[in-house]
Amino acid sequence: MNQGKNPAVVRAMYIIIVPVVLLIVILNTGLMQRVLPAVRVHGRSFTAAQYNFYYFDYYNSFLEDNELRLDELGYDSRVAAGQQRRESGETWQEFFRREAEAVMAETCYYSDLAAAEGYTFTEEELAPMRERLSAEAAFQLESGIGAANYYIAYYGRGMTERIYKAELTRLYRARAYREHLAQTAPVDPTRIAAYMASEAEDYRTVDIRVITLEAIPDRGTG
Numbered sequence: 001m002n003q004g005k006n007p008a009v010v011r012a013m014y015i016i017i018v019p020v021v022l023l024i025v026i027l028n029t030g031l032m033q034r035v036l037p038a039v040r041v042h043g044r045s046f047t048a049a050q051y052n053f054y055y056f057d058y059y060n061s062f063l064e065d066n067e068l069r070l071d072e073l074g075y076d077s078r079v080a081a082g083q084q085r086r087e088s089g090e091t092w093q094e095f096f097r098r099e100a101e102a103v104m105a106e107t108c109y110y111s112d113l114a115a116a117e118g119y120t121f122t123e124e125e126l127a128p129m130r131e132r133l134s135a136e137a138a139f140q141l142e143s144g145i146g147a148a149n150y151y152i153a154y155y156g157r158g159m160t161e162r163i164y165k166a167e168l169t170r171l172y173r174a175r176a177y178r179e180h181l182a183q184t185a186p187v188d189p190t191r192i193a194a195y196m197a198s199e200a201e202d203y204r205t206v207d208i209r210v211i212t213l214e215a216i217p218d219r220g221t222g
Contacts, residue, residue: 033158041101042108049158053167054107055100056155062096103171110174113181121176129172133165 033048040046059081066073076084081093090098114121140150151159 033156034160034163039101039104041104042112044108046104047158047163049156049160049163050167051100051104052156052159053164054104054171055096057171058100058103059096060154062099106178107171107174110178110181111170114173114177119177119180121173125176125180126169126172129168132168 033052036047037045038048038051063070063077066075070077074084074086075081075092081096082091084092086092086095136150140147145153147161151161151164155164
């Protein structure tokens with residue numbers, strides 16, 4: 001007697017499995033991450049790949065800047081960020097997202113201001129971006145990792161060189177324009193006086209405390 005599965009059941013299972021497999025294949029290609037909108041910031045839509053630029057840019061910078069004090073901060077780079085919590089109770093993934101989204105908002109704000117003013121960036125202002133791209137190209141050459149694999153490895157599935165450079169340019173232009181405004185924006189004495197008057201603190205006085213400690217001989221060298 002044939003104990004095989006009911007052909008109708010097998011066919012139904014096949015129909016269900018094929019779309020799932022197809023979806024996994026599409027996700028692995030990064031196509032959906034590059035096309036489908038993920039968030040809106042200042043009226044502008046960002047795809048998942050664009051969002052990941054800011055998330056992983058902050059994340060990678062955090063690891064680099066705090067390389068020697070990750071244990072002190074309570075973060076383990078070997079464990080998924082969503083499975084670790086900070087002292088505040090939020091997960092590290094929530095922290096990275098919050099900080100990345102703050103950078104996105106600031107970037108869009110200043111880049112939109114620069115565009116509205118028709119601001120022209122100088123070679124000097126964008127020099128830090130070119131230096132970063134040169135350093136990354138040198139790293140790719142030295143490590144033998146191709147550009148496509150480099151961007152995916154550091155910025156997630158769907159990241160391409162074109163998307164990366166477009167968002168990197170937006171980021172550095174926003175930083176440059178923010179610095180330009182800080183250096184050139186006029187200071188209104190009337191507004192300063194009004195702000196000072198509205199504050200309870202007396203900014204004409206300063207409380208200075210100096211603490212001195214005697215040095216202790218180094219245990220290794222004396």
